[in-house]
Amino acid sequence: MKTQRRDLGKRPVRRALLSGAAAVVLLLTGCGAGDGDGRVDEEDKAAGDTTCDGRIDGTAHITMWFHAGQSGEQTTLRSQVKEFNRAQEQVRVELVTLPEQRPYTELVLSAAASGDLPDLLDFDGPNLYSYAWSGTLRPIDSCVPARTRKDLLPSLREQGTYDGRLWGVGTFDSGLGLYVRPSVLKDAGVRIPKGIDDAWTADEFTGILRTLREAGYEAPLDLNFIDSKTADEWNTYAFAPAVWSAGGDLIDPEEFRTADGFLNSPESVEALTTMQRWVEEGYVDRDRKEDKSAFVKGRTPISWMGHWKYGEFSEAHPGDVAIVPLPDFGTGTVTGMGSWQWGIPSGDADGDAVWRFLEYLLRPEQVARMSEANGAIPGTEGAVKLSPLYDEDGAERLFIEQLRGGAARPRPQTPAYPAVTVAFSHAVADIVFSGAPVERTLDDAVEAIDQDLAAHDGYPKSGP
DSSP: OOOEEOOGGGOOOOOOOOTTOOOOOOSSOOOOSSSSSSOOOHHHHHTTOOSOOSOOOSOEEEEEEOOOOOHHHHHHHHHHHHHHHHHOSSEEEEEEEOOSSSOHHHHHHHHHHHTOOOSEEEEEGGGHHHHHHHTSEEOOTTTSOHHHHHHBOHHHHHHTEETTEEOOBOSEEOOEEEEEOHHHHHHTTOOOOOSGGGOOBHHHHHHHHHHHHHTTOSSOEEOOOOOTTSOOHHHHHHHHHHHHHHTOOSSOTTTOOOOTTTTTSHHHHHHHHHHHHHHHTTOBOOOOSSOOOTTTTTSOSEEEEEGGGHHHHHHHSTTOOEEEOOOBOSSOOOEEOOOEEEEEESSSOOHHHHHHHHHHHTSHHHHHHHHHHHOOEESBHHHHTTOGGGSTTOTTHHHHHIIIIISEEOSOOSTTHHHHHHHHHHHHIIIIITOOOHHHHHHHHHHHHHHHHHHTTTOOTTOO
16 A cells, blocks of 8 residues: 655544445454454453444544654565555555654654544554553553463563553564674683573673683674764663663662662662773774674674664674673673554544454564564564574574563653653763763762652653
């Protein structure tokens, strides 16, 4: 289906129900919270979620927004929309391409304020809690059948849940770890971790960096850093695991009422001090402005990076790339998780029509198709089985083991997350890559987060 560019300020509600249209035999089942038979679970009725009632009236036209991600993602989604529309007649999906002059999240917030969101919204997973709390999203408990929830990776179920309700689902998740060159490590006499329980300790990792320098690598570690002027979500996604692994946190993980005593705890200070020393001692490749290919070009034999680099790295070093866990800073290795999700904005969208399309996207073959296009981790167990990369000896096996509950941890599940990530991302940039005083910088970050919490009354679960 051909995508169209719309004027966001004038977009009408794109849901047309044409009564009297003849029902056709569909490839997809109806939307219900039971087993896809059109019935809604009593538990979901009791919870007050009427997003889906198990039926579609007439023919429904729904619009969807998708972020400007990789070209492979966009091409695949366009094909999926086209094939879905061609396969049946009761639900018509229109993919809207957004202007690229403004950040995607900014467009979403602007549209939410003006009541101009689409019927199906794509959003970065950690923003779910803010969207749910503010009323931007509707819960989708009554839409997602039990068998579909069970097939989702546990990390996706966790990321999509807020205040005991399900608000979003995704077709893929992310992986984070250390890419290493086994040949280089073996020549230097460095052991290679075999899995989550075998991670290098932070002290051991520091010694390895020293050993690799002695072996001829001037700056053996690529941290893919983002400086304070352009600090973004990468800094939080990539380096919060070091704080968690040390026993610290970004905010109180139970009540989310303060960052004081957590982000600026001795454990957090120790983790970021260790990383700061790696930079100060020259172990981290800093030549990023002109050349961001330290691992590819062989300058560094270790890269702290996500799943999206596996293809490029393995192509650069055929048969000589392995993925090992992030260092253990004291309480065990921890890794990042979370990626883009789908949700239904508040409004009058036909939840069953939307879910019918989402159910199609969550089919194992469609999940695998998208994961092959963007290199992400398949979001369902059914799709994982279709890829040899995640077999027992698969090249990316570590990523799926982490997401199944071994080491992956979601970013703070609080509506305050936008404030948390801005404060932490800039603190990491200032501390690790610019040498700022650790304790004072974390205290400043805590103050910024707690000011946001106070301004929103602690984000009470009843919403704004």
